Amino acid sequence: MEQNKKVMERFVEFINTGNMEIGREIIAPDVIFYAPTSPEPMTGLEGYAAVLNMMRGAMPDVHWTVEETIAEGNKVMIRFTMSGTQTQPLMGIPATGKPIRVTAMNIYELRDGKIIREHGLPDLFSLLGQLGVLPLPKM
Numbered sequence: 001m002e003q004n005k006k007v008m009e010r011f012v013e014f015i016n017t018g019n020m021e022i023g024r025e026i027i028a029p030d031v032i033f034y035a036p037t038s039p040e041p042m043t044g045l046e047g048y049a050a051v052l053n054m055m056r057g058a059m060p061d062v063h064w065t066v067e068e069t070i071a072e073g074n075k076v077m078i079r080f081t082m083s084g085t086q087t088q089p090l091m092g093i094p095a096t097g098k099p100i101r102v103t104a105m106n107i108y109e110l111r112d113g114k115i116i117r118e119h120g121l122p123d124l125f126s127l128l129g130q131l132g133v134l135p136l137p138k139m
Helices: 002-017 020-026 044-058 124-130
Strands: 027-034 063-072 075-085 099-111 114-119
Touching (some): 002 063, 002 075, 002 099, 020 027, 099 124
Parallel strands (some): 027 114
Antiparallel strands (some): 063 075, 075 099
């Protein structure tokens, strides 16, 4: 389990830097990646690169901070805070220049020190509210 946590630390470094060498080191060639922004799962490092390029292209200062990690067997669940500033279009939303801070809870499955499956669960409602696309509820 500790080895899997170390792999996930490298994964966060991959997300925060966009360094594809790290991606090749820790992501299995046949990885399956489920994201709410795609109706079909994405596969391979190319699937990760597509999402990463979309995210980093729209928010060049995007940064993931690990808030909590739970590991059991070959699975790791991580609660992240994603922050950044939307300076370019994102998912069809024109650039707003607004900063965002969103929680994501992702579940990863690993084999032989590599990620083989991910279920990405970002709080898209909060993201869309912070970008002004949806009204956020008043509390």
